[in-house]
Each structure stands twice: as structure tokens, then as C-alpha cells.
Amino acid sequence: MTTLLRISQIETLAGQSTVLHEIGWQQFESILQDLGEKRRSRIAYLNGVLEIALPLPEHEKIKVLIGDFVKALLETMEIDFEGFGSTTFKRIDKLAGLEPDDCFYIQNNVAMRGIRKLDMTIDPPPDLAIEVDVTSKTKFDVYRILGIPELWLYAETLKIYILRDSDYVESQFSSIFGDIPIRDVIPQFLEMSLSQGRSAAMKAFRLWMQENLS
Numbered sequence: 001m002t003t004l005l006r007i008s009q010i011e012t013l014a015g016q017s018t019v020l021h022e023i024g025w026q027q028f029e030s031i032l033q034d035l036g037e038k039r040r041s042r043i044a045y046l047n048g049v050l051e052i053a054l055p056l057p058e059h060e061k062i063k064v065l066i067g068d069f070v071k072a073l074l075e076t077m078e079i080d081f082e083g084f085g086s087t088t089f090k091r092i093d094k095l096a097g098l099e100p101d102d103c104f105y106i107q108n109n110v111a112m113r114g115i116r117k118l119d120m121t122i123d124p125p126p127d128l129a130i131e132v133d134v135t136s137k138t139k140f141d142v143y144r145i146l147g148i149p150e151l152w153l154y155a156e157t158l159k160i161y162i163l164r165d166s167d168y169v170e171s172q173f174s175s176i177f178g179d180i181p182i183r184d185v186i187p188q189f190l191e192m193s194l195s196q197g198r199s200a201a202m203k204a205f206r207l208w209m210q211e212n213l214s
Helices: 025-035 057-076 137-146 182-196 198-212
Strands: 017-020 042-046 049-053 089-091 096-098 102-105 128-132 150-155 157-164 167-171
Touching: 025 042, 025 049, 042 137, 049 137, 057 102, 057 128, 057 150, 057 182, 057 198, 089 137, 096 137, 137 167, 157 182, 182 198
Parallel strands: 128 150
Antiparallel strands: 017 049, 042 049, 042 096, 089 096, 102 128, 150 157, 157 167
16 A cells, blocks of 8 residues: 655755645645644745745844834834735635745735735735745746735845736835835845844834934
8 A cells, every 4th residue: 555645754954945846736735734834944836836945044034134124114104014924825726826934915904904814816915025035936926926016035135026017027116115225224234133133223223214214
């Protein structure tokens, strides 16, 4: 009798990814259930190809810092938001799914208050998604297919992508934060956080926000 291999038996090393081919939607759902919710790995699925990545600790630290900065900026600007972290976003009709490093509902924050179970055929996509050190073309394509309006990719520098006519276009500025120099400020915040500590960096940039966004 043949014993089926469970996805939890496959080890993905930190900083690397495992790619599985010819994975049907029901298999994808079963794999998600097998992986469970309390895990560090991130998934991206598109048309039968499943990527399972395990970020390095440095990656996790940076994505938390960027998320903290976004929250502080939104709070300073008195903009309501809903943070959905690394929630699994998926659409069976598009055969696509992924888990961002972090994401936020901003324009659509009211519609998402109290939502406990997502249905991407009804619910809107997050307004902003954040990824750190992404080299996966599959994941980039899934963001586009799911229609996430703005995507930030950080890999030593920050790149901002705006979804226009079903494709991402790199932009100097965020459509959410206007002419605030996000691409310059966030790397400075990260550098200060790593050298002087998060508290000192957050204090300095909260002061900068108050002085420049009043």
C-alpha cells in the first residue's frame, strides 16, 4: 500500500523555496491546511505552480519595521486602516493565491472591519502590500492577477509599483501617501533602526512626520 507524502514532511530551508508543479486547486487547499496557520513560511500559487518560501530572520525583522513605519505614518496622518499581515489571499476563479509579508486596507478599511473569513470574489484586495527580498516572478504575477493596487518591494532599496491597466508600473511616489518621499525615508528609517534601535528610529521619524506632515 502506497503512503501519500504530506507537505509537512518536506523541509524548506531558511532563505530558500520549494516549488511544486501540477498542483490542483483542491491539492493547494489541502496543502494550506497541512501547513497550518502558525508558520513562518509564505506561499504563492498560480495555475498549478506552488512556491513555498521560508524567509530568513533578517527578512522578518525588516518587514516588521516597514509595517511599523506604515502604521505610524497612517496614524500621524489620521488615516484609518486595517492591517491584515500575512493573510492568505486566494481566488479559485483565477487559480491564484499568495501570502504577502504585510498588507493594509486603507481606502477600503471600512468594508473590511470585522471580517474574519475572506472571500476574494466579494471582498476587495488590500490597498497596499509589502514584500521583502522577492525574487519570485510567480508572486509578482499573482499580485497583478489579484488586483492589489499598490505593491512595495524592498531589497536594499525600496521600489513602489502602482497597478495601471492590469500591469504594474514603477513609481517615484506612493498613490496612498502622495508626495511624501517614501522611497528615501523608509531606507533611512531601517538603517537607523538597525544601528540605533527601533525606539530611537521611531522617535526620530515620528518627529519628522509631525514637522513635515502638519
